[in-house]
Amino acid sequence: GAVVSQHPSWVICKSGTSVKIECRSLDFQATTMFWYRQFPKQSLMLMATSNEGSKATYEQGVEKDKFLINHASLTLSTLTVTSAHPEDSSFYICSAGSPSVYNEQFFGPGTRLTVL
Amino acid sequence: AQSVTQLDSQVPVFEEAPVELRCNYSSSVSVYLFWYVQYPNQGLQLLLKYLSGSTLVESINGFEAEFNKSQTSFHLRKPSVHISDTAEYFCAVVDRAAGNKLTFGGGTRVLVKP
Numbered sequence: 001g002a003v004v005s006q007h008p009s010w011v012i013c014k015s016g017t018s019v020k021i022e023c024r025s026l027d028f029q030a031t032t033m034f035w036y037r038q039f040p041k042q043s044l045m046l047m048a049t050s051n052e053g054s055k056a057t058y059e060q061g062v063e064k065d066k067f068l069i070n071h072a073s074l075t076l077s078t079l080t081v082t083s084a085h086p087e088d089s090s091f092y093i094c095s096a097g098s099p100s101v102y103n104e105q106f107f108g109p110g111t112r113l114t115v116l
Numbered sequence: 117a118q119s120v121t122q123l124d125s126q127v128p129v130f131e132e133a134p135v136e137l138r139c140n141y142s143s144s145v146s147v148y149l150f151w152y153v154q155y156p157n158q159g160l161q162l163l164l165k166y167l168s169g170s171t172l173v174e175s176i177n178g179f180e181a182e183f184n185k186s187q188t189s190f191h192l193r194k195p196s197v198h199i200s201d202t203a204e205y206f207c208a209v210v211d212r213a214a215g216n217k218l219t220f221g222g223g224t225r226v227l228v229k230p
Binding site for chain 2: 006
């Protein structure tokens with residue numbers, strides 16, 4: 001149980017285009033999902049907390065207009081990188097909290113974004 | 117704000133030798149502690165966690181970690197490593213007074229040599 005998927009697993013796009021990444025909780029309902037960014041050989045940095053049915057809470061320094069987060073249902077959150085640039089290239093990982101497993105987050109497999 | 121320090125960025129170790137990965141966090145009244153493992157180009161997998169109770173927690177694949185409140189540490193150990201343990205290991209903390217947000221350490225890359 002508590003499986004989280006991400007789609008796509010990797011994406012290459014041209015500079016200036018927008019890219020959408022999906023995060024799904026497959027076998028549980030997640031009222032809260034988290035989006036992280038990981039640069040090569042570095043740790044995970046929390047970008048935002050996504051709550052179903054409400055606006056996401058962004059961490060300091062994260063541009064909310066650049067990284068659009070939507071949590072439309074209890075099993076799906078999306079991250080859209082708008083007008084992507086090469087510096088947005090990174091590994092993006094989502095996680096979801098399960099109501100039945102208190103205070104544990106379940107992580108998706110990650111999406112590698114490369115902006116040319 | 118909570119901070120997590122993993123003192124070793126890389127730990128080379130020979131197969132069947134023991135390994136210890138150090139993790140210290142900034143002081144807090146009440147925390148939950150986690151160790152995650154990340155294999156190349158993959159997401160994070162939970163290795164073990166401390167929520168309450170016994171300060172020594174174990175994983176199914178031979179890792180253990182001990183919560184030391186006085187030293188604000190949660191070091192990870194394995195008495196005998198395998199080649200398959202080669203991965204990145206992240207220590208993470210939830211400050212119970214600050215909601216459910218995880219704060220990660222910088223990670224420790226374990227390289228097991230034959």
